[in-house]
Amino acid sequence: MVKKLEQMYEGKAKKVFRTENPDLYLVDYKDDATAFNGEKRGTIADKGYYNNQISALLFAELEKAGIPTHMVELTGDREMLVKGLEIIQLEVVVRNIAAGSLAKRLGFEEGRKLPFAVVEFYYKDDSLGDPLVNDSHIAVLGAAQPEELVVLRELGLKINRVLQDIMARAGIELVDFKLEFGKHKGEIILGDEISPDTCRFWDMETGAKLDKDRFRRDLGKVEEAYIEVYQRLQKVLK
């Protein structure tokens, strides 16, 4: 049993606690939901449980595919033991289908299939609203070295292929998703979470949204969507 020591950090969706091992932390997933940089707030019943379990299933599959993640093990319903990371201040978004901010920025209809996966970087800074940044912006910000950006892009695309395959088996179209990475003992590894909070998942047959857009856009049946994703993944990953 890992001993939970004092809280180190509380974010919008998670709390992080120290443990007796200075290299390991406990992440506690909350039911709080926010959107539009914290302007919209609410709770999604048991979201913490589902996001923790879904992330654990997906991290385990990524590890099997040779992608290093911060997950050590699941330690509770809403709790995961992770490796401590020096967080890279970029969000890496990978898109297969136009939706959300890409649809708006490029004037594409939501649902238009992109000819190849698009990778984007956003600078993690709430006071700026996490702006889209290009390679030169990242260099002047000092957020990552050029060779690290190459690795982030490659990892983003590889993770996309692994996740697309898993989600397809669950009857789900992987529209887009957001990743966060950090450095652990010099190696770039995947951190944060992979869940309906951070991905767009559309039912392959009906097109129904099975992700946080149900909360962002007040579509109803929010909890049901998270449960649906978890149950389908459990079935195909058994």
Ligand code: TMP
């Ligand atoms: P976007 O279309 O709003 O830019 O979102 C792209 C993807 O990133 C989508 O799957 C949702 C995810 N995302 C987050 O995880 N956190 C965020 O703060 C935002 C804006 C998007």
Ligand code: ASP
């Ligand atoms: N995580 C973001 C926030 O609070 C938004 C989002 O997921 O849409 O504000």
